[in-house]
Amino acid sequence: MSQRVARKRGQRVRAILTAAAELFGERGYAGVSLEDVADRLDVTKGSLYYYFASKDELVTAAIETLGTDWTDRLEALPVAGTPPERLRALLREHIRIAVREYPAALRMFLVPDEWPQEQRSRITALRRRHDAVFRAVVEEGLRNGAFTVVAVDPTLQAMHAAMSQAPVWVRDDRGIDQLADTLMMLVGVGPVSRGSGA
Secondary structure, eight states, X not given: OOHHHHHHHHHHHHHHHHHHHHHHHHHOSTTOOHHHHHHHHTSOHHHHHTTOSSHHHHHHHHHHHHHHHHHHHHHTSXXXXXXXXXXXXXXXXXXXXXXXXXXXXXXXXXXXXXXXXXXXXXHHHHHHHHHHHHHHHHHHHHHTTSOOOSOHHHHHHHHHHHHHXXXXXXXXXXXXXXXXXXXXGGGTOOOOOOOTXX
């Protein structure tokens, strides 16, 4: 397979997974069929079978790809800087991805009970990995006195709950900054000064 063909196939698979993730996020597992995904992409259902043999295979790939990509990007952020600088960068990047790239798909990771066990288990594992990125910075900030929290778990739960609503609340960069600054207050850190335009 030539590089051009492989690249085109990769782009096609990515488009399918993004559309599927949006639909599953909007309607839940039971509310989406392969035909719905085909309709969203304006392709035939048969063409989806070329890439995915079943709905379960498609939803698992969407969960895996989206969840892994999202956390990989957070883990790739620079590790230099103080815990407040690093936590603010994590919050901003997470909110930016949620708002700009995956607004509907984010709901897929809220682990609804009606999803099949295999997918729920995978979502739970991906959420743990994602949580660990934030937890490590919060715990470091607590150890060195940069943060003050009542307890780590409720703080992280509140952060994640608020970030899951970001696509509803946030429309622009200013909103991303404001939500990140608001969430920083959960660890006892006030907003950064951005000049008169902030």
